[in-house]
Amino acid sequence: MVSPNTPETPGGGTSPSGAPRSIQDVVIRLAGNSQDGIQAVGGFLARLAGRSDQDVMTYMTIPSTISGGPSIFQVRMGTGDILSAGDRADMLVAFYQHSYDAHISSLRPGGVLLYDSDHVTPVAGDNRFTHVAVPITTATVEAVGGTGKDKGKNIFILGLIARIFDLDVAKLSALIKERFGGRNEDIVRNAMLAFDSGYAWPQNNLRDLFYRFEAVDQAGGPAPSGRPQITVDGNTAVAYGLLAGGVRHGAGYPITPWSSIMETLRTELPKYGGIFVQCEDEIAAVSTAIGFSYTGQLAITGSSGPGLSLKMEALGWAVMAEMPLIVVNVQRGGPSTGMPTNVEQSDLLQAIYGSHGDAPRVVVSPKNVEDCFYIALEATRIAREYSTPVFILTDFALASRIEAFDEPDLTTLMVSPKADLSTRGADFKPYPLDRITRHAPPGARIESGKYPTVTGLEHDEMGHPTGSPKLHTQMTIKRREKIKALGAALPAPEHTGDPEGEVLLVTWGSTWGPGREAVGRIRPAGVKAGHLHLRHIHPLPNGLEAIFAKYKKIVVAEINDEGLYGFGQLATLLRARYANPDIVSITKTDGLTFKVSEIVTGLAKYVGSQKLDGTVGVSSHSALAKST
Amino acid sequence: MSSVATPPAPAGAPLTKKVLVADHPTWCPGCGDFAVLASFYRVLEKLQYPHEKIVTFAGIGCSSRFPYFVNTHGGHYIHGRALPFAAGISLGNDDLHVFVFGGDGDGFSIGGNHLVHTARKNPRITYVIMDNFVYGLTKKQTSPTSPIGFKTKTDPTGAMDQPINPMRTLLNTGATFVARSHATQVNHMTDMMLRAAKHDGFSVVEILSECVEFYEGAFDAANPRKGGTWSMIDEKKNDGSPEDAARHDTSDELAAMKIALEPWPGKFGVYYENKSRPTKNALEAGLIARAKEKTKNATDLQLLQSTFAKLR
Ligand SMILES: Cc1ncc(C[n+]2csc(CCOP(=O)(O)OP(=O)(O)O)c2C)c(N)n1
Ligand code: SF4
Ligand SMILES: [Mg+2]
Numbered sequence: 001m002v003s004p005n006t007p008e009t010p011g012g013g014t015s016p017s018g019a020p021r022s023i024q025d026v027v028i029r030l031a032g033n034s035q036d037g038i039q040a041v042g043g044f045l046a047r048l049a050g051r052s053d054q055d056v057m058t059y060m061t062i063p064s065t066i067s068g069g070p071s072i073f074q075v076r077m078g079t080g081d082i083l084s085a086g087d088r089a090d091m092l093v094a095f096y097q098h099s100y101d102a103h104i105s106s107l108r109p110g111g112v113l114l115y116d117s118d119h120v121t122p123v124a125g126d127n128r129f130t131h132v133a134v135p136i137t138t139a140t141v142e143a144v145g146g147t148g149k150d151k152g153k154n155i156f157i158l159g160l161i162a163r164i165f166d167l168d169v170a171k172l173s174a175l176i177k178e179r180f181g182g183r184n185e186d187i188v189r190n191a192m193l194a195f196d197s198g199y200a201w202p203q204n205n206l207r208d209l210f211y212r213f214e215a216v217d218q219a220g221g222p223a224p225s226g227r228p229q230i231t232v233d234g235n236t237a238v239a240y241g242l243l244a245g246g247v248r249h250g251a252g253y254p255i256t257p258w259s260s261i262m263e264t265l266r267t268e269l270p271k272y273g274g275i276f277v278q279c280e281d282e283i284a285a286v287s288t289a290i291g292f293s294y295t296g297q298l299a300i301t302g303s304s305g306p307g308l309s310l311k312m313e314a315l316g317w318a319v320m321a322e323m324p325l326i327v328v329n330v331q332r333g334g335p336s337t338g339m340p341t342n343v344e345q346s347d348l349l350q351a352i353y354g355s356h357g358d359a360p361r362v363v364v365s366p367k368n369v370e371d372c373f374y375i376a377l378e379a380t381r382i383a384r385e386y387s388t389p390v391f392i393l394t395d396f397a398l399a400s401r402i403e404a405f406d407e408p409d410l411t412t413l414m415v416s417p418k419a420d421l422s423t424r425g426a427d428f429k430p431y432p433l434d435r436i437t438r439h440a441p442p443g444a445r446i447e448s449g450k451y452p453t454v455t456g457l458e459h460d461e462m463g464h465p466t467g468s469p470k471l472h473t474q475m476t477i478k479r480r481e482k483i484k485a486l487g488a489a490l491p492a493p494e495h496t497g498d499p500e501g502e503v504l505l506v507t508w509g510s511t512w513g514p515g516r517e518a519v520g521r522i523r524p525a526g527v528k529a530g531h532l533h534l535r536h537i538h539p540l541p542n543g544l545e546a547i548f549a550k551y552k553k554i555v556v557a558e559i560n561d562e563g564l565y566g567f568g569q570l571a572t573l574l575r576a577r578y579a580n581p582d583i584v585s586i587t588k589t590d591g592l593t594f595k596v597s598e599i600v601t602g603l604a605k606y607v608g609s610q611k612l613d614g615t616v617g618v619s620s621h622s623a624l625a626k627s628t
Numbered sequence: 629m630s631s632v633a634t635p636p637a638p639a640g641a642p643l644t645k646k647v648l649v650a651d652h653p654t655w656c657p658g659c660g661d662f663a664v665l666a667s668f669y670r671v672l673e674k675l676q677y678p679h680e681k682i683v684t685f686a687g688i689g690c691s692s693r694f695p696y697f698v699n700t701h702g703g704h705y706i707h708g709r710a711l712p713f714a715a716g717i718s719l720g721n722d723d724l725h726v727f728v729f730g731g732d733g734d735g736f737s738i739g740g741n742h743l744v745h746t747a748r749k750n751p752r753i754t755y756v757i758m759d760n761f762v763y764g765l766t767k768k769q770t771s772p773t774s775p776i777g778f779k780t781k782t783d784p785t786g787a788m789d790q791p792i793n794p795m796r797t798l799l800n801t802g803a804t805f806v807a808r809s810h811a812t813q814v815n816h817m818t819d820m821m822l823r824a825a826k827h828d829g830f831s832v833v834e835i836l837s838e839c840v841e842f843y844e845g846a847f848d849a850a851n852p853r854k855g856g857t858w859s860m861i862d863e864k865k866n867d868g869s870p871e872d873a874a875r876h877d878t879s880d881e882l883a884a885m886k887i888a889l890e891p892w893p894g895k896f897g898v899y900y901e902n903k904s905r906p907t908k909n910a911l912e913a914g915l916i917a918r919a920k921e922k923t924k925n926a927t928d929l930q931l932l933q934s935t936f937a938k939l940r
Pocket of ligand 3: 689731732733758759760761762763764771
């Protein structure tokens with residue numbers, strides 16, 4: 001289902017009998033302070049949606065200051081495909097006056113403002129929204145009692161939301177018990193008291209808000225896998241993808257938003273017989289990781305922002321010495337310390353070209369949280385097969401949001417981590433000119449008795465340093481051609497919508513969802529439009545020029561600056577590669593994920609714009625609005 | 629550079645210098661590093677580790693060219709970062725014997741912080757710093773050990789920054805084996821490297837190795853053939869004799885620091901040795917063993933499946 005987050009009120013208003021109105025999806029934004037546990041509420045809703053075969057996507061901002069600070073969690077849940085976190089909220093839950101002040105503009109006209117009347121006084125007479133006042137703080141204190149004060153407000157809200165959206169109470173209670181169980185019994189009891197009290201909040205005080213999600217329409221969509229859904233954030237999905245791909249070693253240095261990957265791996269790897277080392281800095285981390293890879297154990301290092309800059313010299317060594325390695329970059333706003341808890345796609349050219357010299361390596365990027373798992377798995381295969389560093393470019397948005405997806409079929413996917421220490425034959429060469437390098441780790445006997453030296457100096461086939469112009473040329477070609485060979489072996493990229501027409505939207509990374517939704521939104525308005533999404537960016541898959549030739553304009557949407565010459569980083573690369581002047585850019589650097597409407601507006605410039613006038617505005621009205 | 633042909637060593641055949649020699653060294657004739665290399669062959673001959681399990685690694689510098697001249701698995705990494713790389717090797721495969729070679733600039737300047745943190749971790753690595761008090765490869769710039777007043781291309785009127793005291797610095801890092809030797813004392817140097825190799829943990833040997841090209845005579849003060857005095861640390865024998873009380877207890881950090889503060893050219897030998905601190909290799913192995921016990925040795929597949937089940 002394309003773009004379910006649309007205006008019409010499917011149920012046509014609350015029936016007097018109190019029967020729920022039917023909706024396809026809803027965007028709920030919870031705004032409070034970081035210590036209020038609103039992330040937890042978001043997490044419960046996301047996991048519930050996952051367990052209910054509903055699609056879910058979340059959007060989270062975490063203040064970069066540790067305690068206190070304002071914090072939001074936005075969850076979009078519904079039936080069918082959910083592609084983006086939703087441009088604007090259908091319901092805003094405001095815990096404090098500052099939450100209300102800062103976020104009321106994110107609520108669609110016709111949306112529901114649910115606020116804590118103990119703390120918030122909304123602007124009087126603002127009839128764009130349905131105002132629902134609930135004394136959340138007092139009600140929670142009354143329900144839970146004791147010394148907990150207003151702790152549990154978040155669970156009270158969860159109960160309220162469960163009531164309003166007719167959510168599965170049995171499943172939610174189970175989730176609450178799983179989350180808090182195993183600790184103090186009192187905690188579970190208090191949480192359930194808060195939940196029940198929110199759920200039982202008198203209906204007439206809720207102004208007859210009562211909705212139910214439409215049944216999933218399976219026809220036309222992909223066949224259900226039969227596997228249950230799991231609900232995780234992108235960083236966790238990357239970590240498990242690497243585990244499935246047989247990565248058992250790694251090293252890193254903490255930095256937001258990369259840290260949770262290293263924390264997960266530090267906790268998980270010992271169970272698998274592996275080691276994750278916290279190093280003194282990112283240079284040591286990449287060095288230790290390459291050291292692991294040198295022993296035949298494909299290893300991972302990663303970072304964000306400044307940390308990647310520090311790794312670049314060592315990565316050039318890994319390219320020169322042809323060591324397999326996984327490098328994760330959870331992109332944030334740059335340059336320098338930049339915007340640590342915002343999203344940006346501005347490290348693409350660094351990933352491709354960031355070391356000195358000609359240092360070709362592989363760059364891939366996941367399109368959503370589920371893909372974080374699969375791209376990590378694929379990166380491990382590429383790194384081994386082509387004996388090369390592979391960059392995984394994720395971003396803050398993927399790292400911090402939770403999505404539900406089909407549990408990967410591990411029985412077919414798990415890769416053995418075993419290092420190949422078999423004896424290498426007498427003809428073994430560490431850097432053969434006619435083949436892809438196959439590193440011989442220490443511990444492997446070399447029958448010729450000539451042990452290999454891996455090196456960052458230009459070298460001959462045996463790894464001896466050389467200043468030979470001929471060999472430097474040949475070895476440069478060798479390192480380049482293996483990456484080109486991968487390009488030729490890549491699958492065709494995801495190409496949807498009209499196979500030819502006025503405009504082709506090109507996206508990479510987490511811009512996939514809003515991009516796809518934008519194209520889905522403009523086609524019904526009569527625009528012939530396609531969407532091409534690139535997961536493999538360096539090398540690019542072959543055959544893109546044939547696709548580009550079918551459209552009048554190729555519009556690349558990415559979250560980075562248009563630079564001195566007017567094009568974003570991928571657009572610059574595509575223009576250089578295909579010398580096609582019809583490739584143009586939509587860029588932005590506000591630190592936020594693309595709204596669908598921003599892409600639609602960007603595309604409008606290149607198509608008969610009157611066609612899209614209505615389309616852009618269409619999404620501005622809330623799915624929760626009473627009949628209009 | 630041509631390689632010297634090496635006959636294959638059949639499995640189990642003794643490791644001899646003949647087998648261990650690789651490319652012909654590119655060092656200047658008379659460079660102290662030749663003697664360090666010759667001693668290292670002797671060390672490997674004495675240790676008789678399985679050939680394929682020896683790893684020789686280095687950073688960048690004249691001294692760091694070392695791995696090309698030793699026929700073992702090995703590599704030539706980037707300037708100053710060989711230690712964290714070697715930590716990955718040692719922790720990645722605990723069966724290996726990992727040796728790292730490098731210069732004073734590599735180890736104390738660009739790699740200075742790695743020295744501190746590798747010592748904190750105490751992985752099973754033997755590190756030999758070939759200290760010539762100058763940047764050799766880049767042709768005579770001031771090094772972190774250049775004495776005040778030494779004229780270099782970057783300090784034409786003489787070095788002015790306080791040189792670091794290698795022994796004092798190494799002791800402060802908490803390295804669990806710290807020794808000092810001189811490239812003209814082949815037996816002593818061999819003995820120090822041998823003891824360092826046998827130490828279970830991070831062992832460091834500083835070897836004064838003259839750069840005849842850019843700092844001739846730098847270490848004559850400790851060379852009797854050049855009129856200097858060679859003074860060795862008198863280690864405790866624990867023989868109960870009255871003289872023994874005055875001898876150096878290598879487990880005594882404070883006493884080691886006192887020797888480190890003696891005036892130039894100071895003493896040679898084992899300054900400090902800590903035989904009880906666990907290696908990172910052992911600590912990580914313990915972590916793994918406890919984790920495996922907790923998960924009842926579940927297979928990798930079972931582990932990840934049960935993790936996913938909790939995420940439903
Ligand atoms: C990142 C980086 N900076 C600078 C250099 C240049 N460089 C190579 S070796 C060296 C100093 C070598 O001195 P030392 O470590 O004392 O070794 P020696 O040549 O004296 O044995 C320098 C500055 C480099 N290779 N890499
Ligand atoms: S320049 Fe100095 S350190 Fe380098 S090889 Fe020559 S003598 Fe040795
Ligand atoms: Mg030097």
